[in-house]
Amino acid sequence: MNLRDELKEAIRHRSLAMTIEEAEKLAGYVGRMPTPLELHLFDTMWSEHCSYKSSRSVLKLLPTHATGVVVGPGEDAGIVKFTDHDGFSWDLVVAHESHNHPSQVLPVEGAATGIGGIVRDVYCMGARVTGSLDLLRFGDPLGNSGEKSRAICRGVVEGIWKYGNALGVPNLGGDTRFHKGYDDNCLVNVVALGFVRHDRIVHSFVPVEAHEEQYVLILVGKPTDDTGFGGATFASTDLEDESEKGAVQVADPFLKRVLSEANLNVLDYLFDREIKFGFKDLGAGGIACVTSELAAHGNLGIKVNLDLVPVSIPELPSEVIACAETQERYGLAVPRRISAEVLEIYNEKYEMPRLFPGAGATVIGTFTAEPFYRVLHRGEEVANTPIEYITEGIVYKRNWEPSPVPVIEPDSRPCNPPLDLKRMLLSIDGVSRSPVWSYYDSEVQGNTHFRPGEADACVIVPIPGCRAGLSVSGDGNPWIGELDPFLAGAHAVGEAVRNVVATGATPIAATDCLNYGNPEKADVFWQFRRGVEGIAAACMDLGLESEDPLPIVSGNVSFYNQSSKGGSIPPSPIVAVFGRINDFTKSTDISLKAPGNLIIMAGDRKDELGGSLYYRTCIGHRGGRVPAFRGKLEREMARFVLECCEAGISRAVHDISEGGMILAAAEMAIASRPDARRGIVFDTEAMDPVVLYSETPGYLIEMSQESWDAIENKPEFLSVAGRVTDEFCIAASRWRMDLREILEDHANRLDRIIWREEVTE
């Protein structure tokens, strides 16, 4: 057999995702038929998931630099400056990933390992993880595949609570949306955030000191097994059938919690002694990736001995030990002279081998001056390749072809405010998400100020004794996505920014996860490109902290989200925005406070109801004219809201998005205290869907008449929309909707549909 045939056979036999051309490139690098380990290692490194080979050229459009950015995209997590307190500078660490395919196949495990992976990315920068968010997209629970979609939703929520709650990381919300486009391919995007002292940031490469002194590689955590073998490849191909369950990892939050405590102890030990080190979590590609990347990014080689790797299954092949994605593991590069002390912390102080059979810390490799990646196993050399090739990456130029959706608007737009509001509030998109949040621990660590649902974004007070608050929200609207991929990207940023601003926080960073179908299809790649352009455009306008754009500091691309029939998901750019409020006591929730106060509206309503909740639920039409993105106006409105908050005059703030002004008002009323119910009477007499239901971005702000009167030079985008009453109603002169009628249904309908399977209406 010639080499090409031998490579083809290996690709087939090993179910590799790489092309024959890529395999030949690899063979050229090593100058022979690659070993199985080399094939699997490069298959992972060159996968879409790890290499961004399709997306990299487009991602360059995103703004990543701004004042305050400490670490941009490229390492495991992004870092921005947060605040100074008590003589130390504190930085915010953020990461954003998808775990879509694993969650579709095994919802509980997939969602759990999604959190597991993302928190490791933040931990390994030296941070304490202080929050996580889940951005979930499921199929239509009442549609043709409803039974399956409901089961996946239940499983994902279970995976999140079973893992996240045990880990002791508060869940800071996110969002849950349903769309039939996700019937065969759910989305589970996860965000983690944490805080690190600026002088204690850890990097994921062996330090320059390793050129002078012998450094070793310590592997710590769970014993290696065969789970997740081929995971990155799995994430980078079509979800053809659901037989690939072996590629899903198994998570263990208990071990992770102990490991995290031990890690912090080890990191402190090393920092206190001023010992330089490198630290990286094991994710895609397992031991092979972590060892080669730690070495390559420090311009060294490494020799790894797989015989030293603790395994929980005997007789595993070399490539499985090296490339399996067993969870709860880290790699640590330290000088040989202190390795015994480090091992003692893990193995004696924290008793890892006693707590979990086979767990613990072991030296498995030594860094070398020769720039080669060498792996030994059972007396044989199972990999030997120049190390620079491993991290060199690979880039493809994909074709794209515009495929805009024709704008079709409905012929008539009947308007019956009480009925329309009721329909929207009780629609699957409009009902309360509290049944989901009720499974999540949002208060562990004791820092939580606003839990999910209380304000437009969750707010935590992460540094004890310091008043700086962190506000975070994640958004992305599939209904906009299917109509206009550019606006989907722009509004994902816009909505998340508004949510953070509504709490009184100034956005300081953003992350994105770009979920699309097959990038080899020209129309899908166009959707992707337009989404990135939309995000970039919005970020250029919405840097509110300085004249710089809002920086994207971390993110992920997830392609091949489609069904076996080839239908792609709606273009789904999902964006998380992180904001800082210098004094958290000034932050605002959405609950109406005092009767008599005014409701001020920022942002005039426009006739752009395409994809709106009103169109979908009240007239059964998706429309076509999507709200435009008006960056300059968004920026000015945000500035105004922040000024009101700083001045202490806003009593409640809620952004206008799905369901328009009327739904925003109802949500503010529903959030009021049960023993002090409030409502809103609008001034408008118009029975006009544009006025009441348009999703043109904006805000509703509660403030007193005196505060309103005292505002000089009122910007043009402001108007008085109505006032707060002590009746639990949303009303105008010609109509009135009593919210008591729907309160119970609004709170519990999601529970009844998803968990109690009460689907016959």
Next chain:
Amino acid sequence: MKSAPLVVVIQFPGSNCEYETSRAVQNSGMDSCIYRWNQWQELKDSLPDAYVLPGGFSFQDRVRAGAVAAKEKIMDLVFSEAAGGKPVLGICNGAQILVESGMVPGWERGRIESALAANHISGRSGYLSRWIFLHVAAKARKICPWLGRTGTGILPLPIAHAEGRFVFSEENRYRASNSAALKYCDEKGTETSDYPANPNGSFLNLAGIMNDRGNVLAMMPHPERAYWLWQLPPYLPGEWGDRRDQSLHSGSYASTKGPGSLFFTSLADYFRGER
């Protein structure tokens, strides 16, 4: 002589509320330090005045929540200290450990009389996070060092657990009611076994139980998460909701204590009275 009482927080493998619990102790004018499960000797040598077992998932909730931790050597020390009268508080997973060790209700030495079973009520099961209301039993206020200052009002606190349903055998109904320290009620203070006032189906609406002497308290709600007023949700009805709203614009919002602080300041008062 020590300046302030020392309250130690024990970190089991899988604990996850140890830091905020320790801060709650310190913010109440006492010293606190966290010891790992295997620091038996160091813990003993530090001569603690009181013990807290924090929330979390000790030993992965293997067997049953709290069951493995209850058998750890360090618990022998807590057991004998409790027998000598030292105050012990178990919160959430800590409560599960106290139940599994037999320290509460502690009617007979070493005998397990109660269990914390999986939540189940009104067709809902699994983990539940929500704010509940409870009141403190009159007898408990008198004899329990953690409850002296809690008063007769209704206290809102958050719960976050999957296994928090106190279970006793029916024949022990009377005895169990004597061990009641904290009982779930609705926002107006009325006791009911209906969800959500009783959030998990707990026997006799029990949210916390104590031993006969009152020095050992096992509670499912998390007082450390309601230590400050700013930790309370904006929608909270009743007296504590009023206090929160009033303090919002008073300038003292960041530093005004909430209902959960009462458990810790009660202990500080107890030590002051004793010395």
